Amino acid sequence: MSQARVGLLFGSFNPIHTGHLILAEFMATHTDLDAVWLVVSPQSPFKVGEELLPETERYALVQAAISDNTRLRVLDIEFGMPKPNYTIHTLDALRQQYPLQEFVLLMGGDNLPGLPRWKEASRIMAEYNIYVYPRPGTPIAEVTAQVRIVEAPLLDISATFIRGCVRAGRSIRYMVPAAVDELIKRNKYWQA
Numbered sequence: 428m429s430q431a432r433v434g435l436l437f438g439s440f441n442p443i444h445t446g447h448l449i450l451a452e453f454m455a456t457h458t459d460l461d462a463v464w465l466v467v468s469p470q471s472p473f474k475v476g477e478e479l480l481p482e483t484e485r486y487a488l489v490q491a492a493i494s495d496n497t498r499l500r501v502l503d504i505e506f507g508m509p510k511p512n513y514t515i516h517t518l519d520a521l522r523q524q525y526p527l528q529e530f531v532l533l534m535g536g537d538n539l540p541g542l543p544r545w546k547e548a549s550r551i552m553a554e555y556n557i558y559v560y561p562r563p564g565t566p567i568a569e570v571t572a573q574v575r576i577v578e579a580p581l582l583d584i585s586a587t588f589i590r591g592c593v594r595a596g597r598s599i600r601y602m603v604p605a606a607v608d609e610l611i612k613r614n615k616y617w618q619a
Contacts, residue, residue: 434531440467441485458577535565536559561581
């Protein structure tokens with residue numbers, strides 16, 4: 428049995444939005460990946476202090492967003508891990524749990540320059556391929572045999588902007604899937 432190539436898109440998804448989904452779908456259907464798994468991170472070591480919905484609620488938003496897409500999957504593997512968690516620990520756990528998968532890291536070009544500061548960065552770069560999607564205003568200088576640039580379509584939209592719209596009582600229609608919009612309204616997320 429051959430290994431499936433799975434892209435891993437890590438994020439807080441606070442909330443998941445159309446930009447995340449376009450990227451995940453593009454990577455799953457326009458590259459050599461068989462699927463993309465969205466890893467909901469309870470707490471990024473680089474985003475300590477950021478206002479986050481509880482991890483289970485963010486997981487439910489992602490699940491609602493991708494429920495009809497067989498090439499996308501949401502994972503809660505980091506929920507039981509120490510916080511803040513480090514990508515290398517998640518990769519080790521995934522490799523142990525899914526030995527028939529070949530995992531590829533998906534990251535924005537804006538995160539690539541910071542990769543050397545990640546825990547066990549040299550091991551990540553030696554053991555995993557990394558597919559980098561360009562971000563507006565961020566040139567990608569460091570390309571190695573492990574790093575592949577993927578010209579994915581991007582939306583200049585952020586979860587921060589969406590939360591601000593919700594707080595201001597403005598529409599987020601089309602910025603998030605309808606199912607996510609409904610959950611945000613029903614649960615009064617980010618409302619004053």
